[in-house]
Amino acid sequence: MHDFIFSASTSSNNFFSQIGKSFSASSFRTETALFTVYALLLIVAILIAVIIFMWFKNRKNNKYIPQDWVLHPSHIANTLRIARDEHEKFEVQFHSNGEKRRSTSCLLTDVSKDVLTIECSGLTNLQSSWVGKDVDCYFQVHKVSTGSTFFMFTTQILGVRGYANGTAILTLQTPVKLEQRQKRASLRISPPQQYIMGLAAWIAPDGISTKGTLDIRQWGRPVLTYLPEKSSQIILDNISAGGTKVRIPRAEMRKCDLDFKIGDKLFLLIDLWDPDTGQRVRYWLLCRVQNPFIDFVTHDAELGLQFLFTAQPDKKNTAELRWIEEPIGTGLDSIGNWVMRRHLELYREKGI
Template sequence: MALFGKKDEEHAANLVFQQLRLAADRRARFYVVVRTRDGKQHSLPGLIESYEGPTLLIDMSTGVRLSSAWKGQTVECYFRIVAMAPQRTEQHFMFASRILDIRALSTGLIVELEKPAAIDSGQRRRSVRVRPVPELVGLLEMRRDQSSDDGPLPLAALDDYRRIIGVAAQNPLEGDAPTVPLAPAPAADQGPVPASSPASDPQPGLVDISAGGLRACIAPRAGEDGEKGPLTRGDKVVLRAILHWPGGAHQPLDVLLKGEISTRMHTGSVAGGVDVGVEYLLDGKIDADGTVTWVPVRDGVYRIAQWVNAVYMEYMRKVRSR
C-alpha cells in the first residue's frame, strides 16, 4: 500500500521531498537494486548526494561498479530512517525508479535517478535480518554438497553427505509440506550430542538469518586447522533448519536448502569460533515418494521471510511495551 498517495500530486511531491531530505540529513544508507540478465539481483549501497533538483543523485563508493549500459534501466530503491527518541524506531521505504545517468568521479560513482512521484512503505524481503534467540532454533545442520548436479535425488542420499555442523535430525523430512508436524528437536547449541553424531562435530550457533541467507558461527573439528576451518568461500553446502515460531503460533518451519559460502570471517561471534555467511541458491521441495527437487531461489525463500518477519514483529512488540 502506498504511503503517499497520488491524488494530490503537489502534496505527494512535498512528502517525497521531506522523506528524501530526512534520509539525506541522517546519512541513511540508500540501496539501488539492479537485476542482471540471468535473474540475479545486486544491491548497490550509496548515500543521497542531492534531492533538491528534478532528479535524485546517489553517491556510491569507489568499490561499486556499474556499467553505462544500465542507463534507462528500471531499478528498485530502498532506504530506512532511524529515530532514537523517545525510543528507537525504524521506518523502511521503497520505490521504483529509472537510471538516467552514471558518472564516474575520482571520489566514486554518481548515479542519477528519476525522482519518484510517490514512495511506498516497505523493505526488500530478503534483506530483513534477525538474530533469533536460541530457543527458536530447533536444528541447524550443514553438509557439504556432494551431488554432481542440481537434479532430483532421494532424500536418503543426503545422509551420506559429510556433515560440517549440526546435530543428527530426530525427525526426517517427509512429504511435500514444509511445515509437517514435528516433535521439538533439540536446540542446535543445547543438550548432549546424539550418538549418531561424532563428538568432534562442531555445534553451530545461528548468528542471524534472512530470507536470502544466514550467518552461522562454527568451530573447527578436533585436530583441524583453525585458520583454514571446515569451509571456505565458494564451497557449496546443503542446509537443513527447524525454526520454531514465536509463541508456538504454528508448527515448526522445516526447510531444506542448497547454498554457497559467500563470506568467511577470521573471528567468530563466539570465542574460538569462525563465522560463515551462506547465500541460499536452491530450495528443496520433497515429493510424497521422498524425492527432493531443487527450485532456484530468486528473491529469498518466502516461508523463511514470513518467519523472519514474525520474529522481528515480536521483538518490536516487546521493545514498545517496555
C-alpha cells in the first residue's frame, strides 16, 4: 500500500513537473513571439516616421516652378543671343522705393556666362551708386511659327560707364531665370462691349497745362462719342494700363474733318463697368497719339494712344477737374488691375 502511495505520488510529481515544463516552454515561446511582434511594430513605426519626415522635408524644400519659366543656363543664353542678334529692344526698369519706376530702352550687345552688356542712349547723370541695384528687363523674341514671345528677368547692375556720345554702358549679371510675361502696362485686352459704358474725346489744345484745375465745360461738346446703342463715333478696340487703341469710322473722320499725326493730344473720358464692385469707373485721361493708322480695307482711322496724365473731379467744385500732376509713366495701376481681372475672366471662360 505504501509503495502504491509512493508510486502515485511520484507519478503526480512527474505529471506536474511535465506540465510546468510545458507551461514554461509555452510562456517562453509566447514571450519570444510577443518580442518579435513588438520589434516589428517598432520597425514599422520608425519607417512610417521616417517617411513622414522626408515627405514634410521635401514638401518644404520643393518650390512650385511655373511652366513658363526658363531655368536652364544654356536655354537662357540662347534666348538672349537670339534677342541680341535680332536687335530687339530691351526695356530696363530701375527698382525704386516708390510706385513710380524709371525705365529706359536699351540694346543688348554681349552675352556671356556671367555678365550681359547693354547700351542705353537715353540715360543721363550716370551714378556709381547704381552698382548693386536691381533692374527689371523686358524684351521679346520673334519666331515664325509661334509669333512673338515676351520675356522678363530681374538682375543686378555690376558696372556703369559712359561714352562721350552720351551712350551709357551697363554691365548686368546674367539672370538665373527668364519669365515668359509682359509688363503689366503692356498687357492689353479687347473688353466685352457690355463693360464699355461710354467714351468721349476732345482735341486737346496746344500747350495744355497739366497743373491746377480744368473746366471741361469751356471745351464745349466732345468731338467724338460712344454711347451703347446710341452713338458709335469712336470705338475702344483695346486698353492697357499704359494706353488704348481707338477706331474712328471713315464717315466720322470726314464728317468731323479730322486728321491725326504722331504727337497730337486727345483728352478722353472713359467709363468702364467693374463687375467686381458692380459700379461704373470713370477716367479722365490726357493722351498722346502714338500710332495713327488708316485701315486699307475699311479706311477707318486707328489711333494708338499713350496715357500721359489723369485728372479727377475737384473736391471743392465737382464741376471742375483737378490734374494729378504726377505723370502716369509706365501705366495706371487701377486700369492695369481692371485689365488683368478681365483677362483672367476670359481665360477661365474661354480658355484664351
